[in-house]
Amino acid sequence: MSSSALLDKLINSxxxxxxxxxxxxxxxxxxxxxxxxxxxxxxxETIKQALTNISxxxxxxxxxxxxxxxxEICACASRRESGVLCVVExxxxxxxxxxxxxxxxxxxxxxxxxxxxxxxGAKELxxxxxxxxxxxxxxxxxxxxxxxxIEGNATSSFIANFCKRHDIIVSKIASGVPxxxxxxxxxxxxxxxxxxxRRPL
Amino acid sequence: MSSSALLDKLINSxxxxxxxxxxxxxxxxxxxxxxxxxxxxxxxETIKQALTNISxxxxxxxxxxxxxxxxEICACASRRESGVLCVVExxxxxxxxxxxxxxxxxxxxxxxxxxxxxxxGAKELxxxxxxxxxxxxxxxxxxxxxxxxIEGNATSSFIANFCKRHDIIVSKIASGVPxxxxxxxxxxxxxxxxxxxRRPL
Numbered sequence: 001m002s003s004s005a006l007l008d009k010l011i012n013s014x015x016x017x018x019x020x021x022x023x024x025x026x027x028x029x030x031x032x033x034x035x036x037x038x039x040x041x042x043x044x045e046t047i048k049q050a051l052t053n054i055s056x057x058x059x060x061x062x063x064x065x066x067x068x069x070x071x072e073i074c075a076c077a078s079r080r081e082s083g084v085l086c087v088v089e090x091x092x093x094x095x096x097x098x099x100x101x102x103x104x105x106x107x108x109x110x111x112x113x114x115x116x117x118x119x120x121g122a123k124e125l126x127x128x129x130x131x132x133x134x135x136x137x138x139x140x141x142x143x144x145x146x147x148x149x150i151e152g153n154a155t156s157s158f159i160a161n162f163c164k165r166h167d168i169i170v171s172k173i174a175s176g177v178p179x180x181x182x183x184x185x186x187x188x189x190x191x192x193x194x195x196x197x198r199r200p201l
Numbered sequence: 202m203s204s205s206a207l208l209d210k211l212i213n214s215x216x217x218x219x220x221x222x223x224x225x226x227x228x229x230x231x232x233x234x235x236x237x238x239x240x241x242x243x244x245x246e247t248i249k250q251a252l253t254n255i256s257x258x259x260x261x262x263x264x265x266x267x268x269x270x271x272x273e274i275c276a277c278a279s280r281r282e283s284g285v286l287c288v289v290e291x292x293x294x295x296x297x298x299x300x301x302x303x304x305x306x307x308x309x310x311x312x313x314x315x316x317x318x319x320x321x322g323a324k325e326l327x328x329x330x331x332x333x334x335x336x337x338x339x340x341x342x343x344x345x346x347x348x349x350x351i352e353g354n355a356t357s358s359f360i361a362n363f364c365k366r367h368d369i370i371v372s373k374i375a376s377g378v379p380x381x382x383x384x385x386x387x388x389x390x391x392x393x394x395x396x397x398x399r400r401p402l
Contacts, residue, residue: 001280001299003263003272003292010251016240018232024220029251030293031219033264037252039217044248047233050211051241054234062204063234071204079202091204092231098202 007033061109061126062091073098079106083140087130087159089113089147097145105143108133113146113155122158131162141169148175208234262310262327263292274299280307284341288331288360290314290348298346306344309334314347314356323359332363342370349376 002008007029014025032040057064057071064071073079073094084105088094094107108130112120122128134142142163146152156172163170176194177186186194203209208230215226233241258265258272265272274280274295285306289295295308309331313321323329335343343364347353357373364371377395378387387395 001274001277003258003261003274003295004255004266005273006251006255006266007264009247010255013244013247016233016237016244017229019225019228026293026296027220028218030291032217032248032252033255033292036217040248040252043214043217044245044252046210046214047241047245047248050207050230051233051238051245054205054207054211057204060204063208065205065207072206073202073204076202090231091234092227094204095227 060107061111061129062094062107074106079104082106083138084143085134085137085139085141086143086145088145089152093145103143110146110155113149113151114158115151125155127159127162130159134163134168135166139168141171144170144172261308262312262330263295263308275307280305283307284339285344286335286338286340286342287344287346289346290353294346304344311347311356314350314352315359316352326356328360328363331360335364335369336367340369342372345371345373 010029011022011025014020014028015022020028053066054063055065055067055069056062057074058068059070059074062071062073064074082105084103085108086097086103086105087108087110088097089110089112091109091111094109097103097107110125110127110130112125114120114122114125142159144156144159146156160170160172174197175190176197177183177190183191211230212223212226215221215229216223221229254267255264256266256268256270257263258275259269260271260275263272263274265275283306285304286309287298287304287306288309288311289298290311290313292310295310298304298308311326311328311331313326315321315323315326343360345357345360347357361371361373375398376391377398378384378391384392
């Protein structure tokens with residue numbers, strides 16, 4: 001028996017979040033109720049605002065603050081002028097690359113990859129929009145930063161072929177041993193890739 | 202650079218929850234935005250309702266659905282009639298005991314323990330309310346289920362002394378080797394307790 005039906009509802013509801021099961025949800029619920037009511041209410045308001053307003057950037061299909069408004073990366077002149085476009089699968093990939101502080105161009109988010117078995121072809125993935133953007137913007141280079149999976153690689157090849165046909169420089173991010181990684185703990189395929197694509201010193 | 206200031210605000214705000222750092226918060230934010238907008242909005246509404254309404258039960262100081270309303274456990278006649286009171290430190294302790302399905306009486310939640318160094322004496326902890334409740338309700342037994350810490354044990358002794366002075370049966374939950382636990386992985390103090398308080402077979 002629980003002391004409060006509303007508390008049960010809260011614990012159930014918190015499990016909407018990925019990685020939050022009954023135990024974590026209880027811990028969060030009690031922490032918010034015991035010590036963080038004001039911050040919890042603020043968080044609920046922020047979640048509501050974000051989920052209601054955050055929309056898709058018309059330029060890159062990444063998240064932007066509101067409907068029809070360009071995202072902050074597309075709106076930045078110096079980034080647009082770099083003339084380099086990086087194609088990724090998800091908005092979280094954009095964030096990962098931004099966190100690495102090693103890219104200063106603009107992005108295009110596919111929100112997936114080619115997957116004929118699920119009925120996702122070039123059109124469903126919006127590749128026509130990407131191709132139009134590539135042709136119209138005369139990019140100096142298109143960087144493909146898609147997942148190193150069969151579907152990701154197929155999607156990369158498809159986009160690369162288009163770029164080559166239009167004489168646009170296209171590249172793919174490197175595969176290999178992670179920085180700080182030991183050879184022993186790296187899987188066979190990654191090690192094979194890092195040998196095949198070794199670079200002269 | 203982030204694509205959306207509102208997304209940044211969401212990721213920061215989610216870190217209000219215990220155990221949620223920047224990486225987990227990003228994962229949650231993207232999952233809610235990508236696939237669970239409706240459920241996320243529902244969750245935000247539930248958090249708001251719960252943090253606004255959940256209040257303290259006048260009977261046991263556990264959480265109840267709203268101000269001045271008894272919690273569901275205190276409101277249950279069969280539990281009140283059992284005549285057994287279990288004293289715990291926190292509402293999550295109540296939930297843990299309820300989950301074990303091995304207790305059918307009512308509770309009293311102290312929301313802490315005696316801690317003279319922090320200025321928390323008998324009055325601050327509301328022990329006068331507990332003592333009044335114990336005397337007025339003629340309990341058959343008072344079970345102390347407080348933490349097995351120095352402060353928890355001091356609080357237990359304080360309550361036990363009161364009960365003994367008023368000829369009320371008082372007991373303390375057992376300490377020992379956890380069920381399914383191996384002796385090797387149990388700490389020395391627990392093992393010493395389990396030997397001292399061995400029971401005849």
